[in-house]
Amino acid sequence: MGFFTDTSVCIGCKACEVACKEWNRLPPDPPFQLTGLSFDNTEQLSASTWRHVAFIEQRKPVREPSGGEQTSDQRWLMASDVCKHCTDAACLDVCPTGSLFRTEFGTVVVQADICNGCGYCVSACPYGVIDKRESDGLAWKCTLCYDRIGEGMVPACAKACPTESIQYGELSELLDRATARVETLQREGVTDARLYGHDPDDGVRGNGAFFLLLDEPEVYGLPPAPMDTTRDLPAMWRHMALAALTVAAGIITAFAAGR
Amino acid sequence: MTTRDRGDGRATAQADHFDSYYGRRILKPPTWEAATIGGYLYLGGLAGASSVFAAGGQLTGRPRLARAGKAAALVGVGLSLAALVEDLGRPARFLHMLRTFKPTSPMSVGSWLLAAYAPLVGVSLFTDVTGRFPLAGRAACYGAAVLGPAVTTYTAVLISDTAVPAWHEGYREMPFLFAGSATATAAGSALIATPAAENGPARRAAVLGTALELAAGRLMRHRMGMVGEAYERGRAGVLMRTGEALALAGAAGAALSGRGGRAAAVLSGAALMAASACIRLGVFSAGVASTQDPRYTVVPQRERLAGRLSKT
Numbered sequence: 001m002g003f004f005t006d007t008s009v010c011i012g013c014k015a016c017e018v019a020c021k022e023w024n025r026l027p028p029d030p031p032f033q034l035t036g037l038s039f040d041n042t043e044q045l046s047a048s049t050w051r052h053v054a055f056i057e058q059r060k061p062v063r064e065p066s067g068g069e070q071t072s073d074q075r076w077l078m079a080s081d082v083c084k085h086c087t088d089a090a091c092l093d094v095c096p097t098g099s100l101f102r103t104e105f106g107t108v109v110v111q112a113d114i115c116n117g118c119g120y121c122v123s124a125c126p127y128g129v130i131d132k133r134e135s136d137g138l139a140w141k142c143t144l145c146y147d148r149i150g151e152g153m154v155p156a157c158a159k160a161c162p163t164e165s166i167q168y169g170e171l172s173e174l175l176d177r178a179t180a181r182v183e184t185l186q187r188e189g190v191t192d193a194r195l196y197g198h199d200p201d202d203g204v205r206g207n208g209a210f211f212l213l214l215d216e217p218e219v220y221g222l223p224p225a226p227m228d229t230t231r232d233l234p235a236m237w238r239h240m241a242l243a244a245l246t247v248a249a250g251i252i253t254a255f256a257a258g259r
Numbered sequence: 260m261t262t263r264d265r266g267d268g269r270a271t272a273q274a275d276h277f278d279s280y281y282g283r284r285i286l287k288p289p290t291w292e293a294a295t296i297g298g299y300l301y302l303g304g305l306a307g308a309s310s311v312f313a314a315g316g317q318l319t320g321r322p323r324l325a326r327a328g329k330a331a332a333l334v335g336v337g338l339s340l341a342a343l344v345e346d347l348g349r350p351a352r353f354l355h356m357l358r359t360f361k362p363t364s365p366m367s368v369g370s371w372l373l374a375a376y377a378p379l380v381g382v383s384l385f386t387d388v389t390g391r392f393p394l395a396g397r398a399a400c401y402g403a404a405v406l407g408p409a410v411t412t413y414t415a416v417l418i419s420d421t422a423v424p425a426w427h428e429g430y431r432e433m434p435f436l437f438a439g440s441a442t443a444t445a446a447g448s449a450l451i452a453t454p455a456a457e458n459g460p461a462r463r464a465a466v467l468g469t470a471l472e473l474a475a476g477r478l479m480r481h482r483m484g485m486v487g488e489a490y491e492r493g494r495a496g497v498l499m500r501t502g503e504a505l506a507l508a509g510a511a512g513a514a515l516s517g518r519g520g521r522a523a524a525v526l527s528g529a530a531l532m533a534a535s536a537c538i539r540l541g542v543f544s545a546g547v548a549s550t551q552d553p554r555y556t557v558v559p560q561r562e563r564l565a566g567r568l569s570k571t
Contacts (some may be wrong), residue, residue, distance in 0.1 A: 240415060
């Protein structure tokens with residue numbers, strides 16, 4: 001199960017952010033400040049913000065559907081970001097305590113009573129999603145409302161979204177819907193419309209949360225080609241073993257050379 | 260939307276213009292403190308390589324070199340465990356590490372490695388100082404020397420197995436950088452603690468270790484492409500340059516101190532230890548800096564995408 005976030009219908013109302021905070025009883029991100037970044041005072045996903053709505057003000061010609069008259073030279077992009085629930089989840093792989101686990105819904109969840117706050121998952125996440133909360137020193141992120149979906153309910157953010165920008169369901173079904181939506185937009189002249197995070201051949205073998213974007217991913221603060229770091233781990237262990245032998249060989253040489 | 264470093268002469272054409280969300284970082288910076296985890300990286304290296312010196316000293320009849328190695332190993336591993344616990348916040352949290360064994364988690368592997376290694380180091384020094392159970396002491400000393408090299412290099416995998424650009428991109432050379440740095444710093448501590456009659460191996464290891472440390476570091480930064488800049492700028496740049504200068508001075512001093520007095524050996528040893536510490540902290544700072552600027556995330560990924568497209 002997963003999320004499809006269609007940013008082309010997001011109106012930036014932040015109902016998802018608020019619903020997530022309410023349902024999961026998330027504390028505020030101290031200290032509150034006005035960032036001056038358009039209408040975005042949240043800035044990014046954090047240990048206590050599991051949905052974040054980005055506001056992007058762009059100087060770009062906006063045309064009427066099907067390539068008609070230019071109506072404006074400025075456009076707005078709004079997009080609700082969330083944990084991607086990667087198929088190859090680096091956070092889960094590197095967790096030394098087994099606190100992060102894969103649920104029966106294919107999502108990735110942190111168990112707070114097992115987490116020891118080592119912060120390894122924070123540095124492993126290629127999307128910069130998971131973070132350590134200062135007040136308790138533990139790692140937190142979106143659970144895809146594990147408690148709600150287990151009871152057959154829809155995640156709080158998807159439930160609260162008034163425009164169906166956030167859709168929850170079977171991934172294959174969501175992908176069909178998303179592909180159809182991209183085709184419609186392309187046909188209407190929105191040539192920049194593309195899917196992000198849906199591809200099972202990408203660096204994390206696809207996400208449990210994917211997006212319809214209207215520009216390059218980095219414009220939204222998303223990495224253009226993220227990679228699961230543990231993909232290179234076998235090579236890392238090999239280099240480490242060779243380097244360890246080098247230490248031994250070097251010091252043995254230093255002893256032997258003087259004889 | 261936001262373009263940074265436009266007009267920076269060093270930036271490549273692609274690095275010159277890139278999009279980001281108001282210039283905000285994409286990755287989360289490591290939650291680790293430079294003093295605790297940066298120190299942890301250094302102390303693990305000191306401990307692991309010192310255990311190999313201890314075994315060498317024991318085998319070749321250099322009792323003072325052996326004891327110095329055992330002591331340095333115990334100080335190194337003891338302080339590194341303390342640094343780890345300090346970073347976790349509570350001692351009980353270290354025990355969570357031993358709930359499970361996960362080969363996909365270098366931190367899990369490292370925790371078990373330390374759990375096996377630390378007692379061996381403790382036993383080997385205890386028996387050496389007290390003279391009791393000499394046989395067990397010798398066995399522990401050799402056991403620690405077998406695990407020691409892995410203790411010095413697993414930390415390189417620990418930091419490379421992350422999304423941090425300046426760490427991950429260097430995963431091939433980082434273990435060799437740590438290997439050289441550990442050898443040089445353990446040689447440095449042996450130079451400080453042992454008399455001239457027994458410090459020959461330490462003098463030679465100082466030169467070997469420093470050569471490996473500097474060569475691996477240079478190669479790593481060169482192979483990283485634009486991400487290598489993170490090692491040249493700001494705090495990381497200062498630490499790396501200071502570390503390299505101290506390493507050269509320390510190695511030269513160690514090579515020449517053969518006929519010289521104790522003072523020269525002690526001074527070279529101190530320079531080697533300081534050099535390794537600077538370089539480890541430099542690596543740590545470069546990693547943190549590379550997460551703060553979205554350029555280090557976006558530009559290499561864009562290049563990778565372009566490379567993949569041109570192949571198909």
